Amino acid sequence: xxxxxxxxxxxxxxxxxxxxEVVAMGGVNKDWNLTSLTEDADIWQNAYALTARCRDxxxxxxxxQKYRDMLFANIFGENGITLxxxxxxxxxxxxxxxxxxxxxxxHEHRIxxxxxxxxxxxxxxAEKYRALKVAxxxxxxxxxxLSDLMRGTATVTVGQPDLYANxxxxxxxxxxxxxxxxxxxxxxxxxxxxQLRLISAVRDGDFFIRLIRKKDVNAFGITLQLIxxxxxxxxxxxxxxxGNEVRMGIEYKYxxxxxxxxxxxxxxxxxxxxxxxxxxxxxxxxGISPVLHQRVPAEDIIHYRRDVDADGTRxxxxxxxxxxxxxxxxxxxxxxxxAAREAACKTGFLYSDVLPEGGMPSDMMPQPNQIPTQSFxxxxxxxxxxxxxxxxxxxxxPNGNAEAFRMIxxxxxxxxxxxxxxxxxxxxxxxxxxxxxxxxxxxxxxxWKLLQRNDIDVAERPIFEAxxxxxxxxxxxxxxxxxxxxxxKPRFQGRRWDGVDPIKDATSAALRVANHISNLTIECADxxxxxxxxxxxxxxxxxxxxxxxxTDVLTVESIPxxxxxxxxxxxxxxxxxxxxxxxxxxxxKKSENxxxxxx
Numbered sequence: 049x050x051x052x053x054x055x056x057x058x059x060x061x062x063x064x065x066x067x068x069e070v071v072a073m074g075g076v077n078k079d080w081n082l083t084s085l086t087e088d089a090d091i092w093q094n095a096y097a098l099t100a101r102c103r104d105x106x107x108x109x110x111x112x113q114k115y116r117d118m119l120f121a122n123i124f125g126e127n128g129i130t131l132x133x134x135x136x137x138x139x140x141x142x143x144x145x146x147x148x149x150x151x152x153x154x155h156e157h158r159i160x161x162x163x164x165x166x167x168x169x170x171x172x173x174a175e176k177y178r179a180l181k182v183a184x185x186x187x188x189x190x191x192x193x194l195s196d197l198m199r200g201t202a203t204v205t206v207g208q209p210d211l212y213a214n215x216x217x218x219x220x221x222x223x224x225x226x227x228x229x230x231x232x233x234x235x236x237x238x239x240x241x242x243q244l245r246l247i248s249a250v251r252d253g254d255f256f257i258r259l260i261r262k263k264d265v266n267a268f269g270i271t272l273q274l275i276x277x278x279x280x281x282x283x284x285x286x287x288x289x290x291g292n293e294v295r296m297g298i299e300y301k302y303x304x305x306x307x308x309x310x311x312x313x314x315x316x317x318x319x320x321x322x323x324x325x326x327x328x329x330x331x332x333x334x335g336i337s338p339v340l341h342q343r344v345p346a347e348d349i350i351h352y353r354r355d356v357d358a359d360g361t362r363x364x365x366x367x368x369x370x371x372x373x374x375x376x377x378x379x380x381x382x383x384x385x386x387a388a389r390e391a392a393c394k395t396g397f398l399y400s401d402v403l404p405e406g407g408m409p410s411d412m413m414p415q416p417n418q419i420p421t422q423s424f425x426x427x428x429x430x431x432x433x434x435x436x437x438x439x440x441x442x443x444x445x446p447n448g449n450a451e452a453f454r455m456i457x458x459x460x461x462x463x464x465x466x467x468x469x470x471x472x473x474x475x476x477x478x479x480x481x482x483x484x485x486x487x488x489x490x491x492x493x494x495x496w497k498l499l500q501r502n503d504i505d506v507a508e509r510p511i512f513e514a515x516x517x518x519x520x521x522x523x524x525x526x527x528x529x530x531x532x533x534x535x536x537k538p539r540f541q542g543r544r545w546d547g548v549d550p551i552k553d554a555t556s557a558a559l560r561v562a563n564h565i566s567n568l569t570i571e572c573a574d575x576x577x578x579x580x581x582x583x584x585x586x587x588x589x590x591x592x593x594x595x596x597x598x599t600d601v602l603t604v605e606s607i608p609x610x611x612x613x614x615x616x617x618x619x620x621x622x623x624x625x626x627x628x629x630x631x632x633x634x635x636x637k638k639s640e641n642x643x644x645x646x647x
Contacts, residue, residue, distance in 0.1 A: 086359060087357040087359060087360045087364075088295065088296070088359065088360060088361050088362075090364075091253070091282075091296075091360075091362060091363070091364050092282060092283075092285070092296060095253075095282045095296075095362075095364075096282075098253070098364055098365050098368055098371075099251075099252050099253070099277065099278065099365065101371045101375075102251045102252065102365040102367055102368065102371065103251055103252075105367070105370075105371070105374055105375075106247075106251050109374060109378055111374065111458065111461070111473060112367070112374070114472075114473050115367075115465055115468050115473055116247050116250075118467070118468065118469065118472060118473065119246060119247065119250070119467055119499075120243050120246075120247070122467065122492075122496045122543070122545070123246060123467070123496055123499050123500055123503065123542070123543075124239070124242050124243060124246075124542075124543065125543035126543075127543065128238070128239045128242055128543075129242065129500070129503070129504060129508055129540050129541065129542055129543075130540070130541045130576065131218060131221050131512070131538055131539070131540060131541075132218075132538075132539045132540075132541060132578050133213070133214040133217050133218050133537060133538060133539070134209075134214075134537045134538075134539050135209070135210040135213045135214050135217070135534060135535055135537045136207060136208065136209055136210060136537070137204050137205065137206050137207060137208050137209075137210050138206060138531075138534050139206050140203060140204070140205050140206050141203065141204060142202065142203050143180055143202040143203065143204060145212075145526075147212075147526075148212040149180070149202055151211060151212045151215060152179040152180050152202075152204075152211060152212060153179065153180075155179050155211050156177060156178065156179040156180075158584070159177040159179075159584075160174070160176055160177050161591070162584065162587040162588065162591070163175070163176075163177060165587070165590070165591050165594070166587070179204075179211065180202045180203060180204050181202065181203045181204070181205070210534075213527055213534075213535055216525050216526070216527065217516070217525060217527075217535060220268070220519055220524060220525050221512070221515070224238070224266075224268050224270075224515060224519075225237055225238035225239065226238075227240075228266065229266045229267070229268060229271065230271065230272055231271065231272060231274075232258075232260055232265075232271045232272060232273040232274075236274075241257075241272060241274065242503070242507075242508075244274060245257060245274070245352045245503075245507055246352075246499075246503060248274075248276060248277070248352075249352050249353060249354065249366065250365070250366045250367060250466070251365060251367070252276065252277035252278070252365055253277060253353070253362060253363045253364050253365045253366070253368075254277050254351060254352060254353040254362050254363060255274075255275070255276065255277060255352040255353075256274075256275035256276075256277070256279070256280055256313065256315075256349055256350070256351060256352070257272055257273070257274060257275070257349070257350040257352060257507065257511070258272070258273040258274075258275060258344060258348055258349055258350075259272065259347075259348050259349070259350070259511070259514050260272070260273055260348075261348070261514070261518055263521075263522055267522065267524050268515060268518055268519045268522060268524045269518040269519070269521060269522040269524070270514060270515050270518040270519075272511070275315065277362075279315050279316050279318075280296075280297040280298070280313055280314065280315055280316075280362075281296075281297040281314055281315070281316050281341065282296045282297060282362065283296075284296065284297045284314050284336065284341070286336060288336075292311065293307060294314065294336070295361045296361050296362050297313060297314045297315070298310055298312075298313055298314075298351075298361055298362070299311050299312040299313070299314065299343070299346075309346070310346045310351070311345070311346050312343050312344065312345055312346055313343070313344050313346065313349045313351075314336065314341045314342070314343055314344075315341065315342050315344060316340060316341060316342075317339075317340060317341065317342050350506070350507055350510050350511065351506075352506055352507050353506065354366060354466075354502055354506075366465075366466050367464060367465050367466075369464040370461045370464040370465055373457055373460060373461050374461055376457075377454065377457045377458070377461070380453075380454075381450075381454065384445060384446050384447060384450050385446075387443045387445035387446070388445045388446045390441075390443050390445070391442060391443045391444065391445045391446075395440075395441045396438050396439055396440040396441050397438070397439045397441065399436070399437055399439060454474075455474055455476055455479075458470060458473065458474040458476075459474070462474070466495065466499065467492065467495045467496050467499050469488065469489075469492045470488075471485065471488060482548070485548060486547075486548045486549070489545075489547075489548055493545055496542075496545075497542065500542035500543075501542075503542075504540045504542070508540055509538070509540065512538055512540075513536060516532070516535065516536060517529075517532060520532060520535070541573065541576050542576070543576055544574060544575045544576040557571045568583075
């Protein structure tokens with residue numbers, strides 16, 4: 049009886065499961081060590097090795113080089129992050145500047161040209177568009193000249209777009225992006241700087257951009273200095289006399305509630321020929337030194353990163369989790385190549401286990417270093433001496449499962465690389481069908497959008513705001529600095545991607561607009577375009593086509609439905625009604641059953 053109760057108790061204990069089984073130190077978890085280190089402590093102890101490993105992978109591993117190029121192509125693309133200004137008038141004001149009057153008049157003539165053409169096509173009279181108001185006697189004129197505006201008092205009203213400011217800022221932003229303006233070294237344009245800040249953070253965990261504001265650096269008064277992660281002293285940790293705390297080279301203001309905002313960064317000072325050293329500087333174990341460290345105020349530094357821990361000061365490399373498998377896979381493929389070369393050489397061994405008088409003396413010991421080697425020319429045949437045998441060495445490589453194993457490892461590796469598409473990096477298109485490829489594309493485009501948004505919020509917008517302020521101060525943009533808040537209205541747009549099935553994508557976009565669940569502005573923005581620009585350019589294209597005597601009729605002007613006047617779901621090719629051919633033979637009963645799934 050007692051034995052049965054004991055067995056029942058043991059059975060009940062086995063059936064009970066909880067977190068204790070998950071965190072058990074023995075059994076299958078025997079080799080899974082635990083750590084009580086915080087994120088900062090873990091990175092502080094291993095930052096050098098993490099950075100060294102990731103940099104080695106980026107330099108020598110072709111998978112990571114493909115990943116780098118993939119990020120460049122999809123996060124930024126050919127045109128990078130585009131700027132569309134959305135400055136509007138905040139009050140009714142008088143326009144004094146002749147350049148602004150000329151710009152507004154040019155826009156007015158451009159819009160009126162389009163309106164006149166559209167009205168002429170309908171046999172109507174177009175209502176004139178006015179970009180600015182002038183004296184009453186000038187308002188009656190059908191076409192206003194610049195001299196008329198110069199003599200009159202021109203005003204713009206609150207709420208309308210500030211066309212002149214938008215044009216000035218956009219053109220100046222493009223001019224500043226040249227290498228002689230954007231880069232402190234003068235060798236890299238701003239598109240390259242975008243790529244460098246992203247891939248450096250992926251490789252090292254974070255990256256630093258210093259805003260150098262001086263009127264003599266260029267016409268805009270601002271340029272960028274790029275600083276790799278190791279120059280912000282990770283090993284510098286101390287408490288200052290004012291109570292501020294320095295963690296891994298970053299100074300935080302200390303408040304009653306604890307650590308507050310960043311107020312400064314401590315960088316190791318550069319020295320001549322310091323690029324020849326393995327690692328920079330003092331490592332900061334001795335505290336802050338005015339000889340070795342330079343403190344830069346926080347307002348002059350952009351700390352480019354992607355936070356993954358609430359208490360984290362400096363994140364680990366974004367690809368840190370892939371280091372072990374990347375190394376093992378790389379060495380496995382190298383071993384496969386070496387083994388395949390050995391197999392292709394068809395090597396072998398010569399040996400003898402007999403003597404002319406028979407048997408082998410017991411006191412004879414083999415001498416491996418005295419065995420002769422022979423080489424053969426292609427097609428050559430040789431005879432062997434009496435008693436000598438040949439044993440071939442065939443490693444049987446490359447292994448037939450090597451490719452499948454490589455794909456499995458790459459798939460798992462890509463899961464730890466933000467924005468990495470396995471099918472692209474692994475070149476594995478044969479094992480995915482159209483539907484799977486479409487689902488994969490939808491998922492990765494959302495990851496790319498997240499990386500774009502992080503880049504815009506962390507770097508693009510702060511750089512633009514600092515540039516705009518200095519450009520107004522230096523006069524590179526002839527607008528009043530007092531209205532900085534009015535002019536600081538940028539809209540940044542990352543690149544967008546064509547769908548896997550462009551026809552279906554275009555049809556679905558048209559349906560969304562037709563059913564009033566979207567609009568043309570949203571659909572254009574989703575493709576990285578501005579609706580106002582698209583509409584005006586399209587209208588001007590129609591004028592040019594008409595002047596050249598060419599038709600402006602589109603290939604498809606409306607969504608094809610099942611019949612004229614019918615609304616609803618468009619008819620696909622498979623559902624399109626087909627007129628029966630009277631010469632076609634009626635299918636047999638057996639064929640009809642097969643088509644209907646009857647066997």
